[in-house]
Amino acid sequence: MACVMLRWKEHRQRRCQRKHIQIHVSHELPGPAQYFGLEQIIEIGPMSGKSNILFWLDRRGMKAEDEVVERIYQRAKSSNRCLTEAEILECCATVAGG
Numbered sequence: 001m002a003c004v005m006l007r008w009k010e011h012r013q014r015r016c017q018r019k020h021i022q023i024h025v026s027h028e029l030p031g032p033a034q035y036f037g038l039e040q041i042i043e044i045g046p047m048s049g050k051s052n053i054l055f056w057l058d059r060r061g062m063k064a065e066d067e068v069v070e071r072i073y074q075r076a077k078s079s080n081r082c083l084t085e086a087e088i089l090e091c092c093a094t095v096a097g098g
Contacts, residue, residue, distance in 0.1 A: 046078075071094065072088055
């Protein structure tokens with residue numbers, strides 16, 4: 001799957017170069033939000049993996065310490081819905097506060 005996505009990105013780059021269009025190549029694959037100049041929104045819920053948590057923390061400039069990630073992960077898995085930003089920040093503060 002990653003190989004196909006990479007080839008698609010390379011194809012898109014070459015096509016844009018032929019048309020003399022400069023594009024920003026990021027490590028993230030383009031999603032529908034990027035086509036409209038928006039940013040991808042990642043929610044953390046019971047079906048989320050740790051990569052979602054790492055992405056969420058990174059986007060907010062927060063350190064992804066193992067203890068923080070694990071606490072958010074456990075809270076998300078025990079929930080029946082997506083966590084709110086306040087709930088996630090509460091997990092971060094609980095770990096930081098001891």
